[in-house]
Amino acid sequence: MPYLMVEARQKVDQFDVGIHSEGVIVYRVQTSNPLGWPQNQTAPVKLLTTTAGQMFTSDTGITVQVSNTLPGGFSVIIDDPTVVPPPPTTSIVPDVLEMSAAAAASRVSDAGLVPGFTGQNHTGSWVFSQSPTAGHVVARGSTVTMVLHTGPRP
Numbered sequence: 001m002p003y004l005m006v007e008a009r010q011k012v013d014q015f016d017v018g019i020h021s022e023g024v025i026v027y028r029v030q031t032s033n034p035l036g037w038p039q040n041q042t043a044p045v046k047l048l049t050t051t052a053g054q055m056f057t058s059d060t061g062i063t064v065q066v067s068n069t070l071p072g073g074f075s076v077i078i079d080d081p082t083v084v085p086p087p088p089t090t091s092i093v094p095d096v097l098e099m100s101a102a103a104a105a106s107r108v109s110d111a112g113l114v115p116g117f118t119g120q121n122h123t124g125s126w127v128f129s130q131s132p133t134a135g136h137v138v139a140r141g142s143t144v145t146m147v148l149h150t151g152p153r154p
Contacts, residue, residue: 002030005045006064008073009052023052024076026064088112093144095134096127098153104130104146112140119148126153 005027011017031037031044038044049056056064061081068075091112096104104127105115119125128149132138 002028004048004058004062004064004078005029006076006078008076010073012072019052021052023054023066024056024064024074025049025052026056026058028058087140089140090137091140091142093130093132093134093136093138096130096144096146097134099127101125101127101146101148108144108146113138114141114143116143116145117148118145120150121148122150125150 007025007027008023009016009019009025010022011019026048028046028048029044030042030046031039033039033044036044048058054066058064063077063079065077065079066074067077093113094107094111096107099107101117101121105117108115119128125148127146129147131145132142
């Protein structure tokens with residue numbers, strides 16, 4: 001499977017002193033041979049950029065961009081729109097104190113957590129306390145236990 005290789009080019013030694021501009025150059029590696037030999041009559045590496053530059057976009061939409069110059073190189077951001085980031089593994093517990101049971105359950109679910117209740121769920125009941133408390137970082141899918149109370153709110 002082909003992949004991209006990014007090389008930083010700077011005018012720092014006798015090999016690069018004559019380059020036109022500093023930046024990155026991008027190659028497509030087109031071989032899976034561990035020794036880099038050609039396969040299927042295709043060159044093992046193909047240069048995709050004609051000069052070093054600050055940004056490159058491949059024909060598949062992958063973007064390579066120099067974000068900062070560092071001593072001896074560059075900081076580079078590579079964005080591949082086809083890669084879907086993994087879902088978060090943690091959630092921040094929302095504050096649901098004094099909310100109705102339905103509103104609290106909705107907010108907890110929206111945060112990727114599981115609502116749990118103790119106490120009577122009557123019309124007019126509200127969340128008196130919650131565990132874990134608001135702001136804690138917990139594993140996604142954890143239960144937030146809420147104690148329901150009836151009567152006037154504080």
